Amino acid sequence: MAAAAPALVRLPPLFDALFPGAERRVEIVASSVQELVDELDARWPGMRDRICDSTPAVRRHINVFVEGRRATLATPLKPGADVYILTAISGG
Template identity: 55%
Template sequence: MRVTVKLSPLLVDLFPGSTRHVGMEAATVSDAIDELERCWPGMRDRICDTRPSIRKHMNVFVDGERSALSTTLREGAEVFIITAISGG
């Protein structure tokens, strides 16, 4: 499936050469993160922990719905990978 991944500005700043919008082929959220890792080594470790699972301080949304690594992607899906915002 051809999808668009939209990265948070923080991730783009950490990985020189990356862009806010990345078009790719991916069947699941995990596949999309694997492709990001292939393009920018180390990005997977910023998004996922060792279980593997999406890190607590990261959020992944597919077409507006909070998602997990196993979430299936449809053709044309928009995957947003953003950092969580906390405060007190």
């Protein structure tokens, strides 16, 4: 049986400064956004805390999109899914 196709995850530019050496595009095999965040944190410790709050849920100023739709930690990932993690832009 072949391994599932990894999701293609795109990380925000802000993470470049916070996680030196982290790639902006990374492939991860995961069945949910939660598993994806766990794997990101395993590769770059502390990344979970930047993406999730303590409840746990995706932080208010972070957006996760799977196949163009806003996602939660419980959102399932199909093999080969396109995932974007973006920082929200706010102002007044």
